[in-house]
Amino acid sequence: MTSLKPAGEALISLVFPRRCPICDRPVRPYGAFACDACAGEVKYVHGATCYKCGKPLKDESAEYCEDCARTRHVFKRGISLFEYRSVSDSIYRFKYRGRREYAAWYGRMMAQRMGGDLIRLHPDALVPVPIHSSKMRSRGYNQSALIARELSERINIPVWEDAVKRIKRTAPLKDLTPSERNIILRGAFKLGINDVKLKTIVIIDDIYTTGATVDAVADVFLKNGARDVFFATLATGKGV
Ligand SMILES: [Zn+2]
Numbered sequence: 001m002t003s004l005k006p007a008g009e010a011l012i013s014l015v016f017p018r019r020c021p022i023c024d025r026p027v028r029p030y031g032a033f034a035c036d037a038c039a040g041e042v043k044y045v046h047g048a049t050c051y052k053c054g055k056p057l058k059d060e061s062a063e064y065c066e067d068c069a070r071t072r073h074v075f076k077r078g079i080s081l082f083e084y085r086s087v088s089d090s091i092y093r094f095k096y097r098g099r100r101e102y103a104a105w106y107g108r109m110m111a112q113r114m115g116g117d118l119i120r121l122h123p124d125a126l127v128p129v130p131i132h133s134s135k136m137r138s139r140g141y142n143q144s145a146l147i148a149r150e151l152s153e154r155i156n157i158p159v160w161e162d163a164v165k166r167i168k169r170t171a172p173l174k175d176l177t178p179s180e181r182n183i184i185l186r187g188a189f190k191l192g193i194n195d196v197k198l199k200t201i202v203i204i205d206d207i208y209t210t211g212a213t214v215d216a217v218a219d220v221f222l223k224n225g226a227r228d229v230f231f232a233t234l235a236t237g238k239g240v
Pocket residue numbers: 020021022023024025027028034035038
């Protein structure tokens with residue numbers, strides 16, 4: 001049976017070639033993780049960014065974005081790879097249309113463009129934001145964990161998926177104000193292990209918007225002995 005496996009996999013990739021995370025068509029050139037043309041179209045976060053959350057700044061002379069200027073975040077700092085709008089359709093398919101294969105490109109691009117910055121933080125672990133067990137059953141995967149695993153393999157920082165659990169089901173946060181998000185997320189996470197020995201952590205998530213989710217996860221670790229909690233996300237929303 002085992003000798004048939006590689007042949008089977010090759011056949012599967014012929015019949016179902018890897019799809020490009022941007023155009024969702026079979027990747028050109030064959031064997032790549034995203035089309036060359038598509039990879040050139042997405043917008044990477046660049047230029048002046050918020051010192052706290054890494055969001056592109058509307059006012060380039062400012063130190064913080066409007067959100068961080070008025071919010072006290074418990075995470076220390078964060079960075080994101082893409083400007084959300086340029087990859088919103090891609091992330092939608094990744095989360096809600098079963099396109100888990102996109103994680104291969106996402107994780108590689110994060111490693112390539114942010115890996116050095118993350119390694120310099122000397123984190124003990126990458127911790128993907130967990131999803132609730134009911135969502136795990138319906139979706140079948142945690143999109144943030146898929147990204148974290150791909151990234152981890154390339155920057156040699158371990159992933160700790162069970163370090164924190166989501167114990168509360170929450171409605172989608174996208175239509176809520178920052179304070180409503182904070183209220184809804186109160187008590188949503190708890191430690192998944194008894195004794196945390198992680199001092200420096202990088203939380204991994206797909207989208208950063210107001211930071212409410214990252215703060216809620218960071219809070220759990222900071223109350224249990226962690227010293228610094230950073231985050232890295234695939235995309236960041238603009239000017240919230
Ligand atoms: Zn493409």
